[in-house]
Amino acid sequence: MDTFSKSDPVVVLFVQGSGSSEWKEFGRTEVIDNTLNPDFVRKFVLDYYFEEKQNLRFDVYNVDSKSCSILKQKDFLGQAFVALGEVIGSQRGRLERALTGVPGKRCGTILLLAEELSNCRDIVTMQLCANKLDKKDFFGKSDPFLVFYRSNEDGTFTICHKTEVVKNTLNPVWQPFTIPVRALCNGDYDRYGDRGSRGARAGCEHLFVGLAPRWQAAQNWVLIGFFFPLFCNPNYIKASPLLSRAPTVTQIS
Structure with a gap:
């Protein structure tokens, strides 16, 4: 159109x-x-x-x-x-x-x-950072952001969260964010660990110099790595190399 x-x-x-x-x-x-x-x-x-x-x-x-x-x-x-x-x-x-x-x-x-939602009322707050990412822009560094894919019951993956873009850096620190545990794993704290999830994908813009950012378009993403956050289960917290601090889980009454 x-x-x-x-x-x-x-x-x-x-x-x-x-x-x-x-x-x-x-x-x-x-x-x-x-x-x-x-x-x-x-x-x-x-x-x-x-x-x-x-x-x-x-x-x-x-x-x-x-x-x-x-x-x-x-x-x-x-x-x-x-x-x-x-x-x-x-x-x-x-x-x-x-x-x-x-x-x-x-x-x-x-x-x-469609998936039946659990009764889990927990929310998780986390902040992430990365170090020494790959340089993807011609005349600058990279403009990285994170895209989270949750593991579904059938083993497929569904997008569930995107962070903001941090401009012109290879060592980004993203803003803290809060997300319901149901959105990440539907209350199944072991889902990622049991299924060997790829967790979240990390990507950056792939743009021509001078064009306005259009990072939302998936075909413009350049993959710069995978990591295994496994945020929900406390036993897996140390598995994420991108966590700048341990996530906190809060229950909503």
Whole structure:
């Protein structure tokens, strides 16, 4: 939809109440710049009622301006309809649907993943740093950031967090952040250790000099290493070479 670049997609989730024909907006993902294959961090938490048919609609739009909350029809990229029970009942909780709604055009597909959430109310606060990273920019150092992938029950990985970009350094120190343990391992403190997870990926921008940063686009990332954070289980804390201090776990009442 963009003239001189790729799309900046966002997904809007609509829900339809039982016995109602009205669609209500439930939430939106973040916008990911300049990509045709977005991998969204934002997750939606829905209550599932086995005895009811809960219809969902996923509308995909290209966003011209992040400051504008109104989505325009001209920026519509496609939509998919599905019942929540279909996603939960699909093999490994993964359901792929074709996007439709743009006449005469193939709109691509959307992949939906569902997992039953545990009752874990813990949150984890951590701060990370790195030393002597690889130099990737032509006329500077690197602009590194971290991308976290959580291990799923089926052994696949799903993106769950991104840090900020630290500009022009090979020894970045990222800001402390807090994240629910459910987002990292769904309350299973041994999930990473049992499955030999790759943990988080570390990457940096791969940009031409003079262009504005578009680090959100995965195809612009240059991988500079893996590490094994294993944050959740205290027995594995020392396994992370990037931790600047030990994470703290707090329970929310």
